[in-house]
Amino acid sequence: MxxxxxxxxxxxxxxxxxxxxxxxxxxxxxxxxxxxxxxxxxxxxxxxxxxxxxxxxxxxxxxxxxxxxxxxxxxxxxxxxxxxxxxxxxxxxxxxxxxxxxxxxxxxxxxxxxxxxxxxxxxxxxxxxxxxxxxxxxxxxxxxxxxxxxxxxxxxxxxxxxxxxxxxxxxxxxxxxxxxxxxxxxxxxxxxxxxxxxxxxxxxxxxxxxxxxxxxxxWIGQCRYEGPYRGLVIRSALVLKLLVFQPTGGLVAAPTTSLPDEIGGERNWDYRFTWLRDSGLVLDALQLLGFHQESMQFIDWLQELGHVEDGHLRVVYRVDGTSAPTERALPHLEGYRQSQPVRVGNAAVEQTQVDVYGQVLDAVILCFERMPRRIDPELWELLTRLADQAAAHWQTKDRGPWEMRGEPQHYVYTKLYCWVGLDRAIRFAEDAGLDGNVDEWKRQRDAVRDAILERGYDPQEQTFTQTFENRHIDASVLPVGLSGILPPDDDRIRSTVERVREELSRDGLVYRYGMDDGLPGRDATFTLCSYWLVMNLARLGELEDACRIFDRICGHANDLGLLSEQIDAESGQLLGNFPQGFAHLGLIRAALAIAEADRTGRSTT
Structure with missing residues (x-):
């Protein structure tokens, strides 16, 4: 042995x-x-x-x-x-x-x-x-x-x-x-x-x-994508399909627990659960390729959750829709390459993450817009409750997209996705002639946009910042340029992309942030963040750079085309849970952004 x-x-x-x-x-x-x-x-x-x-x-x-x-x-x-x-x-x-x-x-x-x-x-x-x-x-x-x-x-x-x-x-x-x-x-x-x-x-x-x-x-025969990097896109779609729990439509972030973000470190988490944020983004990526059944199955699962939770969605669930277990350690296991502790369950179940309302609204509404069909009244009622929650709670502090374990703050990413959710709900209600608190949604959408542009952008540093409270540069602001809140070639987006490249990127591989997050050790580069950079560059018309960085990221996939959550910028080794849904959805969305930029020669919202 x-x-x-x-x-x-x-x-x-x-x-x-x-x-x-x-x-x-x-x-x-x-x-x-x-x-x-x-x-x-x-x-x-x-x-x-x-x-x-x-x-x-x-x-x-x-x-x-x-x-x-x-x-x-x-x-x-x-x-x-x-x-x-x-x-x-x-x-x-x-x-x-x-x-x-x-x-x-x-x-x-x-x-x-x-x-x-x-x-x-x-x-x-x-x-x-x-x-x-x-x-x-x-x-x-x-x-x-x-x-x-x-x-x-x-x-x-x-x-x-x-x-x-x-x-x-x-x-x-x-x-x-x-x-x-x-x-x-x-x-x-x-x-x-x-x-x-x-x-x-x-x-x-x-x-x-x-x-x-x-x-x-x-199954893969349903894929209608014929653009560049098609082989990589197909493999990523097959990986994402493996993460969907067939009986319910719930989707795990990764099939593993406690593969470390740092060898020998404590940053070891259990990803075998359904984060609504991850699920919405992954299923949106699959639908863009032509896979509609997975989106509809997830929406059915979500509707069942809505009945149970009365619109107050949690951050993370088990694949059957029950609450994810609280986090605990398994001290008898030494961990991958002595990286302890090995954890089962996830502490995110106890967190507040307000962006979840916007993430779900965005995914579900885009699904119905791309595949026109009559929306079930009960589902629309759930979506209106989610929009009401986004409108009522966008000013609430939370733990942000990285599930920080310190004090809650006003994360720009959270505000952004509250804006996205409200914007999508308003558009869908008006286009389909549906009832809802549209006037209030509009007031709060405009208010959150004003807050992001006034309190989330540092004109001296010329970048959007991690939170309203601090001036840290964080890769989670890269989706600002992908959301439609500003034109993709707005100077504030362009300068933010440049600052992320200067402060957080190692030749295209992007760290989530550079400040001390209160945990021992440090992350490697985060694969999804690197693909966010590619998407922004493609939308800014910098196609050569976008393709070069895309190739660099994909070059770290293993011989089967699989990617993990993180990549060590020095050694190139894969780190974190494997394979990760976020990483492969990032690959798909980045390839689609490159294909669109190549086709049109310009950025589109």
Whole structure:
């Protein structure tokens, strides 16, 4: 067993709309939570190389590995080449079936080993650790497989390789020659159902592979984007789709927890929940590409939330719409490369973030404007309540987009999105002839705009600032130039972009801010902020710079096209939770901005 941590970029992602798994280049599944994204991890080696569970299929001797997704899908294929031959391991979670969307399809990973040439000794290591490695597995051998039991859950493993219990794991080896096809199937479920999950034949597995390949190709076939960087955009769309919780339409910020923003530091957070801000922005990006079903499903989910919350939306939820858990540490896990603490839950659940009203209004209204259809009266009633909340509370201090853990302040970003939400609500109500407190919305929209321009802009420094209270430069003001509150080529926007480049950018990679935020250590550059810079440059007509920086950011993606929350400007390594929805929505929006600037030769609002 290896007891070391690979770079975060070593991992690929598979999933199926209920959970996801990280597959390392060496054939090891090192992260998987079942039955949902936010469930306790069963494989968590990425957070503790000694205690964390994994499931590895790879040659028993030295090898070279190359990998790719099978076309425009989320099926991952890794080829291992040794001195004696080559094998391919194909990994997938079976896709949902549209003929029974409500079905709780098995929580399952399928792994196909194929002999490509020569002869290779395959090694199988199976080591599940239930409940974040707090429950040791109890193994029972079965014909054609084995069952690993936790307290009230089990993993059933179908395997053609004879396994022996050695220490804490099941181990086995088998020689694979050219033409061989070996299926390994691991299924999660209640202990009472474990025996039944062993009844999976190679024919069943092959059908699931074919269905899953067809599912992803049919889904991505809806993409209508034909502009520059299309391959990167398609991969990003496929990543974002994996983050959508299929039963409800909720969307997780990332499928992982506690991958650090700084190696060895404390900036380790749990992103396996639905932030309404993130969800609105991500689904807006998908809709711009032609994917409408995800937006409508999210709107349905949001409408259900509105009934429960009476228009007073929280910052973050579980994927099923219940409140996200409060934050706690798991001190028994050492963390990725000794970065502690490992956290589950998120303290943002206790925060006030007023921008959420505007973010949701913006996403939902733009959805209906792009795809004209009659809005449900109950949904419009919810949106009017959100607009009323934005109008009533835009002057409230909050923690801002970065969820600062100090005292609340008047963040310019928050004010901006209150303006955006009110502006969209006014426009939609007037265009569609809908009722609402439009006159009050107009008064407050104008008031918040005046406040932003008078109190949020520093004429001496020639930049919009982080808050009304301080003069710090913060990348969260870059959306000012993307919102429509000012013409995109306004001098205040141009000078703000230049100040961000001077103070926060390392050759296009942008830090969120430069001041002390009260936490030990420091962030790396924030991927979404770097793409915000690209979008602004494209709208300002500086297309050459926009493309150069876009290429630089994308050059830090791993070989599969996946990006994390942050990028270390010096080493180039990926940091933070991975892959992150914000990063990939940023890529999509930046590519669209470049395409628009290239097409028109000018900026548009």
């Amino acid at each position: 290896e007891h070391q941590y690979p770079p975060i970029s070593d991992y690929g992602l598979i999933g199926n709309g209920q959970s996801a798994a990280l597959v390392r280049r060496n054939g090891s599944i090192d992260w998987c939570c079942w039955p949902r994204f936010d469930s306790p991890a069963i494989f968590c080696r990425i957070l503790d190389a000694n205690q964390g569970g994994y499931f590895r299929l790879a040659p028993s001797c030295g090898f070279r590995a190359s990998r790719e997704y099978v076309g425009p899908t989320n099926v991952l294929a890794t080829t291992f080449t040794t001195d004696d031959g080559a094998i391919r391991v194909t990994d997938l979670m079976p896709a949902p079936r549209d003929d029974d969307a409500s079905r709780q399809y098995p929580h399952r990973i399928l792994r196909l080993v194929e002999g490509l040439e020569g002869s290779v000794e395959l090694e199988c290591e199976f080591f599940p650790t239930f409940d974040y490695a707090r429950t040791r597995a109890r193994y029972e051998a079965r014909s054609g497989g084995a069952i690993a039991y936790g307290e009230d859950e089990a993993l059933s493993l179908v395997t053609p390789v004879a396994l022996q219990e050695e220490g804490r794991a099941l181990l086995g080896q088998q020689r694979v020659t050219a033409g061989d096809r070996l299926w390994f199937v691991v299924t999660h479920g209640p202990t009472a159902d474990a025996e039944g999950f062993l009844d999976v034949t190679p024919e069943d597995a092959q059908q699931e592979l074919e269905h899953t390949l067809s599912y992803w190709k049919d």
